[in-house]
Amino acid sequence: MKRFRRIMIVVAMVMASCTMASAQCSFRNTAFKSGEFLSYNLYYNWKFVWVKAGTASMYTVESTYKGKSAYRSSLTTRGNNKVDNMFVLRDTLLCYSSKELEPLYFRKGAREGKRYTVDEVFYSYPGGKPHLRCHRQRNDGSHLWKNLTPGNCVFDMMNIFMRARSFSSANWKKGHVVDFPIADGKGTTPARLRFNGTTKVKADNGKKYRCVELSYLEYEDRKWKEIVRFYVTDDQNHVPIRLDMFLKFGSAKAFLTSMKGVRNPISSLVK
Template identity: 65%
Template sequence: MKLLKSFIVAILLFLVNTSVSAQCTFRNTAFKSGEFLTYNLYYNWKFVWVKAGTASMSVVQTTHKGKPAYRGSLVTRGNKRVDDFFVLRDTLLCYTGTDMAPMYFRKGAREGKRYTVDEVFYNYAGGNCNVNLHYQNKHGEHRWKKHSYDDCVFDMMNIFLRARSFDPANWKKGHSVKFPICDGGGRTPAQLKYGGKVTVKADNGIKYRCLRLEYQEYEDEKWKKIVDFYITDDENHIPVRLDMFLKFGSAKAFLVNAKGTRNPITSIVK
């Protein structure tokens, strides 16, 4: 009898310890290791859109702290022409498990004369989603915070990789997927809002049938738009266009080339 009770207790503890970790996992149907996407970057300067530089996204399979993982990155690089007016240097990096559970996030952002760093370190010990948050402000000062949640939290890059495998077949315009987002400053309510289907012409001259997704964060008791994603209406969900709403203006990125995609690109409009 004691043995049976001990066995039941062990099973319950196992279920508790894996509950949050399990809900943080997801299937990946959209990308594979070796995917590399390149973009032209445009910046709005005094109501005129000017070529501002380039951006790239990549995903490779690797390990993180000894565990199988995907490393995802988004890098933006402004050119010298625009640097005279506004310096834009953003580098976003994340590690996500091959089961799509977030592992790490870093954003290094140089916008204008400001350079800041946000980091999120994840672990799932004790059946919770535990995060260690780091923020470096423009003066080089560092701030650390620790939090433990009984639900799963994400960062901008990890939720983007996860969202590429969402199935929007039955979504109607206005449908939203809500989730908590973390950066070096803490936890914020966020959502992806579906804006319907549109045709987008990329900078490679090809037109794609796309799904429009608005990434929004909840600030000052209202939803604030951060990025509009236009992703291919096929199983890859490749970002064809990104509209980024920055603290010092706005920028756009248009797809130039896509290599190493997982699935056939069936969204091309001929």
């Protein structure tokens, strides 16, 4: 289940190649507005039986960061007491982005069993070029700091999610692949997105949606390994409806239970 927090990376990868081709780290927002709230049920496959493992929720509001207008978005995942004997999942993610969707700040606090770590990424743009200050607080309380000045725009899992929801995969063909780096407290990591086409998915709210299907892969042991397969609404909102997570010790799924305060009509709803 620890890979669940990575789902925002996956959702965010849509059209990531376009962001990396530009030196400008700003983008227009067409997908969300202040007050949007998304909630999910989490399920874990335990000895060939699917059990409800907990919930997740994401909330976005208008705020300020260092005196400037910004969006603040948070994601929380909570395992329930029934599965705490298998694993303990208590994750909280927070990000700030400018109104032009430039990354400003990212924080991830993750508790898995008895282990607790904190990742932070601080962004600045001296001379119009991105500069990252990455921070990792390890489980033993020690700290790791790293400064990066990449040649292109870099995004963490939350900020890229906020940005990429305004992208479009309309011109992608099945099998299309996009490579993309993601930042965390230790630095940047290579990842890959593969477009699998469109399909229909039923959410835990009892409704069915036309969705774009994509796979998120990471390079491990000299090969690309699928980590998450996810489905987002095939409309301007690009709301994640279902996520299939392939873990080291089993598999997990997440299904949307409700969406509130969305910006655009849900044209992907199947009647």
